[in-house]
Amino acid sequence: MKAQNTIQTIAWYITLIIIVVLMLAPILWMISTSLKPELDILSNEIHWIPERFTLENYQKVLDAHPILRWTWNSLFVAGVATLLTVTLDALAGYAFARMDFRGRDILFAIIVSMLFVPLQITVVPLFLAFAKMEITDTYLALILPIGANVTGVFLMRQFFLGIPSDLEDAARVDGASALRIWWSVVLPLARPALTTVAILTFLSTWNSFFWPLIATRSDAVRTLPVGIAQFLSVRPGLTQNVQAYGMSMAGAALAALPPIILFIILQRNFIKGISMTGLKG
Amino acid sequence: MRRLLVCSLLVVMLFSVSLATAQSTTIEFWGGWTGPDAETMQGLVDEWNAANPDLQVNLTMQQWSPLFDAFITSAAAGDSPDILAMHPQEMAQFIDLGLILPLDDIIAGSDVLKVENFSENAWNLNKYEGVQYAIPLDLHMHGIFYNVDMFEAAGIDTLPVTGAEFVEAARMLTLDANGKHPGDDGFDAANVVQYGTSMHTNHHAFFQWWALYNQLDGQFLSEDGMQCAWDLDKATQAWQWLQDLVYTHGVAPQGQTDYPADFLSGRTAMLIDGPWRMPQLEQAQADQGFNWGVIEYPVVFDHPAVWGSGHNFTLPTNADPAKQADALRFLEWLVSNSQGWAVSGQLPVFNSVSESEAFLELPGRSSFVEMLPYEVILPGIVKYNEIFASNAPTPMMVLAQDIMLNDAEVRPAVETACNEITAILSIP
Amino acid sequence: MGRVLPRARADTQTRTAPRFSYKTTAYLFVLPYLIFFLAFRLGPALVGLGMAFTNWRIVGQPDWVGFSNFEAMTRDTRFLDALRNTAVFTVLTVPLLIIVGLALAIFMNQPRRGRTIGRVAVFIPYVLMSTVVGVLWTWMLERDFGLVNSYLKYLGIAPVPWLLNENVALYGIILTTIWWTVGYSMVLFLAGLQDIPEELYEAARIDGASPWALFRFVTIPLLSPTIFLVALLSIINSFQVFDQAYVMTSGGPGTSTLTLVQYVYTAAFQFSRMGYGAAIAVVLFVILIAIALIQARSYRRGLTGTMQ
Structure with missing residues (x-):
């Protein structure tokens, strides 16, 4: 019974993390994109953390x-x-x-x-x-x-x-x-x-x-x-x-x-x- | 709660007071420029305002489409700006609604605003049924920007002039991951790293079609203006050439959206675009040594023709007549000082500006100037918006996307569009 | 028990007997709002209704044209496209908002630490303005470099030409809309769930009911007022979808994402055919009222059914 509970708990938290990530990803991606220089934005690789960081877009x-x-x-x-x-x-x-x-x-x-x-x-x-x-x-x-x-x-x-x-x-x-x-x-x-x-x-x-x-x-x-x-x-x-x-x-x-x-x-x-x-x- | 109410009342009162500011003579000037063009125009207006404290110009800018929405609704309420900028092909709808004034009498006394001072072609584009309705500021048209380094790498030493030469150059410039060109044995169409040219999927696609259709001397409307009078063979032929660049020759990317970014990042070797792009390219040249040049739009069929348009100034009907003279005074200054506007890339049409050394020395301009005599603008008809508007599902927009995005069979799509245009024209 | 719709609340109506009989006081309470309502809502709407029977072009005098605007609609392929797109959008969006919203609510209703973070994350997109959502998702759904396709590529799925293809563009907008508004339906469902007495579940569990049976025979019936509410609100919103479609595709490619409200805007403002635009809005109004009435009716029938 206890083991089953633990499994349920873990499953619940994994699901929670998936939901949170899916919902917030677009917003985080928006922020990530906004901090990249224009040339790095159109890239085939996904870089959540900008390789070159810039505030130029905001300026x-x-x-x-x-x-x-x-x-x-x-x-x-x-x-x-x-x-x-x-x-x-x-x-x-x-x-x-x-x-x-x-x-x-x-x-x-x-x-x-x-x-x-x-x-x-x-x-x-x-x-x-x-x-x-x-x-x-x-x-x-x-x-x-x-x-x-x-x-x-x-x-x-x-x-x-x-x-x-x-x-x-x-x-x-x-x-x-x-x-x-x-x-x-x-x-x-x-x-x-x-x-x-x-x-x-x-x-x-x-x-x-x-x-x-x-x-x-x-x-x-x-x-x-x-x-x-x-x-x-x-x-x-x-x-x-x-x-x-x-x-x-x-x-x-x-x-x-x-x-x-x-x-x-x-x-x-x-x-x-x-x-x-x-x-x- | 009570305090909140009091505060809000106070705020409302304060702001109504701030509305009632003191006035010198101010004329209202509306334009649809955005981005760098907007900054350039604002700069010119600021320059005027600084020098003319007695006559202040208030420039209102937003995108063309909402700007015209606001113009029509304001005009219906009996209120209009003193000057409204637009494009020649857009005038007819406003003339039909009685919203802009015929200018012949109004400018008769002006030494500046007369045909002798302007490119004759540009001046005449601003007539509707023989009557002058606008003062031209500039013209623009399609040209081909090319990446000089890529042309050298591909060994192209003669710049393409005809359609066939253009396709061949584009083929030599299209490379898969193994450096092969389309048509070579073992060319890998799924792994193209560099395309020969950009190709529009938006309204610029039918702008290009209009150029090619004119190269075939095609007609748009019947003589009475009530029917689509396309020569279906020619209309199909023109569209087919554009579609083939993507789907048959494979020298342009399918479904492209960010044309200038693709050109600057080296994904395409050529960019079909207008002179307004030049400031950005100049910037890239200064920043990254991006090496570019301009070729004239190719002569694919019988004779040269290139899509174009221009900006102009109209005087709305419902504006205050007392300010008309002031509005003209400002416009005289603006067109004769349009060298400041030329930095935006647009081609000035005021002779003393367009013939000046200072202008012709700007990079890339001369190729565009060469094309001026061949510029064709879209038919300036009353239902222009219903047939051509780019941000609405108009027949031309639907047709362009069907052909360029969906690879639709051209002829039936052209026939459908032509029938729809006739249907729209038949609505009273 | 009944929630929200006046018709569904016959029981409470009798309970609240009027407290004041001095009528002037009542009018004074209503008057301020009424002035605004008449001046800025009902009045303009009635003028709009009148315009539907004219050929008014915003400028100049309108001519009375009877029902010819409505006749023209039956021959207008653009209008029929817009009607179909709006219907497809609604038919897909509303059930998704209900199912996903309910699933999220049930999940987030579990008494576990961390659920608040989950609720906040799901709700956050709802506070964004439509134009931000539109710009953001245009970038998310970009074919070559958009995040969605980048991950699909990792999964070995060919990139989807989301907003560039007329067969999928509407789905791109639906996806955007679900992400944007599902938090709202989740919160409504959460409130509904919290009103279901725990004893009911306990009693059913003692009778040996499976989790599915609990869901089917306790949760769903007791939640039906909330389901009804969410359905109604999402139908109203879906039928009037405009902002995100306008920002992301302006109705294209072709006419694949043209919606009724955008066509109202396009006809009235871009084409200066105010009368025709107003007539389309009238059709939209009739459709919505019809749906609301049918829904209210079937809801009442369903409600009496479960009560008996």
């Missing part, structure tokens, strides 16, 4: 592109959009879960149905409206549409449906207003859900590509994903033709490291938060 990519600016833009937009979304969604989600008002269910159904509408269809009307307001190519143009995000409201409502209402009832007996109850009773209870919505919103804003591609033109507001996409093409719209892999990988690594580090530091909250999307009803 070139930082010289050629305002990556730090793009990163700051991404951080700022994602940060503000997250605050906005969490506030809006916590308010609306609470009302949808706990309050009775005319048209509630049909309204909620309409909101959820928007999950199935490809964003691309909304882009042109949105752009035209923003152009009329003269806010294209500004942070506002990137932030405002995030406030209309559907998943957050959905998750908040699910969460509020699942928690007992005793505390709220008690507060109401004490004569507290709805806003007061929401602020001092409900929100403290809702921290896990708020974290989840915050993480999901931050990630999806940080990663969003299509709208910023259309809505931004200048490096002053351009976000990281849009900037990174430019490495792909050095001559007119090359398809399937990455040039200068070393530089591309250096740029990709610079873009990848902040979220990876953030994730590793916060991984417990992250994973707990993400698993909340499967909220109990």
Whole structure:
């Protein structure tokens, strides 16, 4: 029995190592490539540790592109959009879960149905409206549409449906207003859900590509994903033709490291938060 | 929580204040350059801005395709840059949408922006149905870069001019691990260490086809512009020559993607590419003593023709009319000072620049200049994008990849593409 | 018990009786979000829906053309290619995300030291942005020097021309997508697994159930809400796949990786045929809603089945 256990344990750890290696290999390879001189990159031999080590790719990519600016833009937009979304969604989600008002269910159904509408269809009307307001190519143009995000409201409502209402009832007996109850009773209870919505919103804003591609033109507001996409093409719209892999990988690594580090530091909250999307009803 | 909210509000307010900066006259100039070209153009704009505090130019650059997306959406909202750069073959779609201005009246008073000062060919490429819509900046076309040391090693002392000479040179330059050439007894096609030439698998493949098809005097569209009018024999013949380099003669790698890297690392002895590649080659020459030269695109069929295009400047319809004169003033300066642009490898078309010693002394330029009279550009038609765009599954892109990547039988593929083009042209 | 989809939660609906009757308060709570929703989501989407029945080219006035955009689609081989590619992508990606995600979750749910490292490693790719993933995997799948083919060569397998061949390019993108997003489904499954009471397994073990029987008759039925959720989310995402395909292949070689959403983008923006692009988006919307409804229905049927 014991021997069998040991064998199982060893098998488990071997499998674990294989999984970890497979998942991390592309990222490590990206870093390895980014540290090689261009001539060593296209090699028939696999060298995980660069034979000749260089930071030249990073220097070139930082010289050629305002990556730090793009990163700051991404951080700022994602940060503000997250605050906005969490506030809006916590308010609306609470009302949808706990309050009775005319048209509630049909309204909620309409909101959820928007999950199935490809964003691309909304882009042109949105752009035209923003152009009329003269806010294209500004942070506002990137932030405002995030406030209309559907998943957050959905998750908040699910969460509020699942928690007992005793505390709220008690507060109401004490004569507290709805806003007061929401602020001092409900929100403290809702921290896990708020974290989840915050993480999901931050990630999806940080990663969003299509709208910023259309809505931004200048490096002053351009976000990281849009900037990174430019490495792909050095001559007119090359398809399937990455040039200068070393530089591309250096740029990709610079873009990848902040979220990876953030994730590793916060991984417990992250994973707990993400698993909340499967909220109990 | 409350503190966070306050902070975010403050940040939003601060940034809206920072948006409202003070203005002198500023004109908006959009272009799709990336990489070294972008740096060169930015450098020229900076030079202007430093010398002209009263008229500042704000240059916005991103890749051509998203740039045009942004241009169309902005124009729909009634807002356009003052100057938009593009390529001559792309003008028709914008003219059709009414987004760029006819220039004849606007530039009538200019001493600089007139045909006498430019290469006539370049100037006329920027007409659409007889009307001038753009000011040319440069031209570029395919040429053949070759590795001088490899040519010497292979004993090639006459540079190839015809298609047959090109294939033979490429054959002599293709080596397997035992030093044998394709066609030799015991040639090991699975272990080729050096190929004669590069061969495109992307849109440059159909650029090359267009050159060869023109060498046969092929026609693209019917007279009314509503149908694909390819001569199927000629169209097939032209594609076949390209496909054979890879699949029959075995002198070019199959499915190549990183053409310049392969050339610089010695995997191919020739590189079919444009003059924009020269700064990189000059750099390699300086760094590693990489020894290169330029040959004109081969004359495979009846007479010379080489694919080309160029950059130009248009004035969008929705721009502020009050700034038009300023935009012209800047453009006059830019085209007449395009020697700075020539370092990017592009061939300036402003006579006093292109005829200057300083320009002609730059390495490799003269071979490209020789080819100028034979340059053919893709048909500048309203549906250019739907037929030719390189980052969408257009008929030409699909055809090129089918032939060059999949080794598809040429004639049926050509027929299918031609039918698709006719179908696209029939959509109102 | 029910999770997530409103229809699946009939039981909780009755439990949460409305707490407030003052309607104005409720509207005040909903209003801020509603303004954003109307202005930036529903409004533009409705305008988009309207555009589907016009020949609008972004610039100029749109003309009403009835259903002719939809008729044109039936004759458009590009559209049919895009529809087929998207369907193939979804049919392959969704089951893989469920099977691999579930397998990883069961594996990582074992109470052993080191599992956190495993979970973190599997989840890390999910935090990367699509363009980084696209650039990275274009390099990984490079035919001559890419890491994947280099190792295949070691194993004596001929190099696969991943993104260069129209028969395999879509698989290259599927592989990329699985690597990128499997961590997300694993985490959802982990949460589901942790909700299954240990007693159920113990009781079944006492009855002499084999590990397979435990999996088949305890894990799977109790996990079905999570499976349903993962399936739904991945179907929605797969049908709207765009970024990675756009970055890695732009739909090529040929039309082999052209997806519906890329075609919406291509038609609307690159070809200035906004009306046609909008019509394709409407078709996509109808397909997704239909799938969601069918799925919700079969899920409810399945749920009542296991309950009885």
